[in-house]
Structure formats: structure tokens, C-alpha cells
Amino acid sequence: MQNTRxxxxxDIVLNAVLESCTHPTADNIYHEVHEAHPHIxxxxxxxxxxxxxxxxxxxxxTHTGTADRYDxxxxxxxxxxxxxxxxxxxxxxxxxxxxLGRVPNKAGFRLSGCEVMFTGLCPACVAAEAAPGAExxxxxxxxSQQNDIFGGTETWQN
Amino acid sequence: MQNTRxxxxxDIVLNAVLESCTHPTADNIYHEVHEAHPHIxxxxxxxxxxxxxxxxxxxxxTHTGTADRYDxxxxxxxxxxxxxxxxxxxxxxxxxxxxLGRVPNKAGFRLSGCEVMFTGLCPACVAAEAAPGAExxxxxxxxSQQNDIFGGTETWQN
DNA sequence: ATTTTGATTGAGATACATTATCAATTAGGA
DNA sequence: TCCTAATTGATAATGTATCTCAATCAAAAT
Numbered sequence: 001m002q003n004t005r006x007x008x009x010x011d012i013v014l015n016a017v018l019e020s021c022t023h024p025t026a027d028n029i030y031h032e033v034h035e036a037h038p039h040i041x042x043x044x045x046x047x048x049x050x051x052x053x054x055x056x057x058x059x060x061x062t063h064t065g066t067a068d069r070y071d072x073x074x075x076x077x078x079x080x081x082x083x084x085x086x087x088x089x090x091x092x093x094x095x096x097x098x099x100l101g102r103v104p105n106k107a108g109f110r111l112s113g114c115e116v117m118f119t120g121l122c123p124a125c126v127a128a129e130a131a132p133g134a135e136x137x138x139x140x141x142x143x144s145q146q147n148d149i150f151g152g153t154e155t156w157q158n
Numbered sequence: 159m160q161n162t163r164x165x166x167x168x169d170i171v172l173n174a175v176l177e178s179c180t181h182p183t184a185d186n187i188y189h190e191v192h193e194a195h196p197h198i199x200x201x202x203x204x205x206x207x208x209x210x211x212x213x214x215x216x217x218x219x220t221h222t223g224t225a226d227r228y229d230x231x232x233x234x235x236x237x238x239x240x241x242x243x244x245x246x247x248x249x250x251x252x253x254x255x256x257x258l259g260r261v262p263n264k265a266g267f268r269l270s271g272c273e274v275m276f277t278g279l280c281p282a283c284v285a286a287e288a289a290p291g292a293e294x295x296x297x298x299x300x301x302s303q304q305n306d307i308f309g310g311t312e313t314w315q316n
Numbered sequence: 317a318t319t320t321t322g323a324t325t326g327a328g329a330t331a332c333a334t335t336a337t338c339a340a341t342t343a344g345g346a
Numbered sequence: 347t348c349c350t351a352a353t354t355g356a357t358a359a360t361g362t363a364t365c366t367c368a369a370t371c372a373a374a375a376t
Contacts, residue, residue: 005323005372027362041326046363048324067362080267093261100276103251108281109238117273118258123266163343163352185333199355204334206353225333318376325370334360341354346347 004051009040013048017058018072023079023088025067061088062115082122084129091118162209167198171206175216176230181237181246183225219246220273238276242283249276 016029024032030045049070053060061069061079069079069088078091099114121129174187182190188203207228211218219227219237227237227246236249257272279287 003323003373007324007372009325025362039326041328043327043364044325080269083270089267091261103249103276108284109247110279110284111238111276112241112278113276115275115277118261118269118271119273120270121268126266126268161344161352165343165353167354183333197355199357201335201356202354208335320375321373323370323372326368328366330365331363333362336359337357339355341352342350343352344350346349 004055009037009044010048010051012037012040013045014052014057017049017052017070020070020072023061023069023071025069027067029070061117078116078118080118080120080122082125083119084121084125087122089122162213167195167202168206168209170195170198171203172210172215175207175210175228178228178230181219181227181229183227185225187228219275236274236276238278238280240280240283241277242279242286245280247280 012033013029016033017024020029020032022028026046026049029049030042033040033045034042049058049060052058053070056074059071059074061071071079073090076095076097078093078095080089080091081087082089100111103111170191171187174190175182178187178190180186184204184207187207188200191198191203192200207216207218210216211228214232217229217232219229231248234253234255236251236253238247238249239245240247258269261269
């Protein structure tokens, strides 16, 4: 993979992420891309998301219990994940750029990164919890990703 | 699940985690338990790990790209994951207990936790990288978990 | 412009971790 | 002892992601 090529498919996938105002999963991107370009396969979307994040053109957010997310915002910033509906939000807290330097570097380890994820409930799910009998907003994780498309960028501080 | 029962299976699973000096995956625990007690099924192990971490008796470490890990150490501490062999180590860095308090709490969010994972290469994989032609220590992620059983507690600082 | 080469694609199979299903069993209180 | 709901075991199913491989195509070399 020393030489990467400019393919239409790669551009389409990249633009889908860049134009997203949320933190889409690979599956979100696949559905969005596939709708406009039915000939583009799932493997191609996953492959290109991987290549693009490897090239540093987009950012991959990894955290389990949920699918990986992709972020057009390349700057260092913290994320918040709602444990009920799985939506991911940006957090408005200055990134601690010095944390890697404070780890005592010993014993042959090679330290390269630090991933931070805040967890809790988003406003919609806090409200849903307060309203007994009502469904949690997107309580079914299997399908909640389809709700994860907002009009504006989702940020912690609104 | 208001009343939990003391079952033999739950005790066996709990002890398997408590006696582990590493950060085993659910699958690690299943194999260990299943070897001594062939009648205990995979679903039972997964269910009990989930119940036990819900009760706070063990700690669940979530981070994608790899299976969930369980930790007998309930205290707040940081983890390091080798991105080549997937082993998880403890990091000897004082936990920043105040980070939750520094997040600007607005807009109806309910903040409950913060998960931090350092990434990089462990000594074995640094060495494997330096020796061309040699296999990365546990390079095949699908099976590397079987290598994740050490004699002593794995810590960053040794 | 043509050839060559290897990166990329599409479609589906496959892998893996985890959860769901459901009848049978069982712990613990009445 | 009896009841009842929690739990179990075996297996199917699900979600996410990767692998396979022949066909295609971008871009460098000629």
C-alpha cells in the first residue's frame, strides 16, 4: 500500500465523512454512500475508512460496546458517549496534550497514543428516563445508529 | 434482577477473574472455567461477567478493536493496550480523579464516567518489529488472546 | 498512445465477540 | 415442602468487521 490511488469510491467515502456533522459509524457511512451510489460495496466503504484514517485524513474513534466512529474533526478533543442511545458528542474541555509525557516511560514499551471517552446520558435519554413507560431515546442499540443524524454538529455544550 | 442468587457458576466465574493476574477477555475466562468445569456454558460465563461487573465486584475494560477485558483490580488506574498483540497492561500513573469535575456540565447531560486507554507497542512487539522476518508476537489478533496469560501481573513499569 | 503493474473493487463468505431464545433447572423465601 | 422467579445450558442469531478472489482500473513506464 505504498502508493495510494485516487479512486472515485475513496473520494465519495471521504466526502461523506467530511460532510457529516455527527460521529457516524462505518455502517452509517455505508448506508449514506450506498443510497447515492448503490454499486459501492460495504467492503469498499470499510476499507476506505480504514485507509483514510490511516492517512490521517479523518479520525477514527474507537470504544467498545459500540461500533467504531469516524470524525472529520482532526484536532485533539474529547468525546462523550451516551450509554443509552450510543450517540457520540464532542466535549468542550481543553485537551491535555501533556499526558503522554507524564507516563513513566520504562521497560521497552513504545507509547504512541491516548484515547479518552467520557460516558453518561445525553439530554434526550435523561428525559426518557424521567418519563416512565416511555421508550428510551433509541434504546435499541441495534438500530439507534439510524437516529444518529443531526442537523448540526453535536457538541456537549450545545 | 432485583434478587441475585449465589450460584456455583457465578462463584467459579468470579474466582477465575480474581485469581487472574492479567486482564483476561470473556473468552479467556470461558476457556479457563470450561476446562475445569466442562458443563458451564459460554452464555453463563458472559452473563455472569456482566452481572459481576454490574455489581461492581469486577471491572470491565472496554475499548474497541479488541474484545472487552475484565480486571480484578477495582481501583481507578490507567491501562495500556499493545496495538500489535492486544495485550493489556496497567500503567503506573496517578489517576486524575478530578477530570470529571472539570468538564463544563451543561445542557442536560449526565456525566458518569471517563475511560482512558493508552496505546502503543509492548516490549515483545517492539522487539519483533526490530527483527525483520520474524513474526510479530501474537500478530494474529484473532488468536493472540490465547497468549495473554502471564505468570505475574502485567504492569507498565514491570 | 500502449503496455504493464499492482492497487482497488464488488459480492459474498467468513470470522469473531456477544446477545437472544427458551425449555429445564434450581436457589431461597413463604 | 412448595412456589416463584432467577439462572442455566445448548444453540441460534446478531452486529461489526475482515477476508477471498477474480475482475477492474489508475498511474507509472515504455
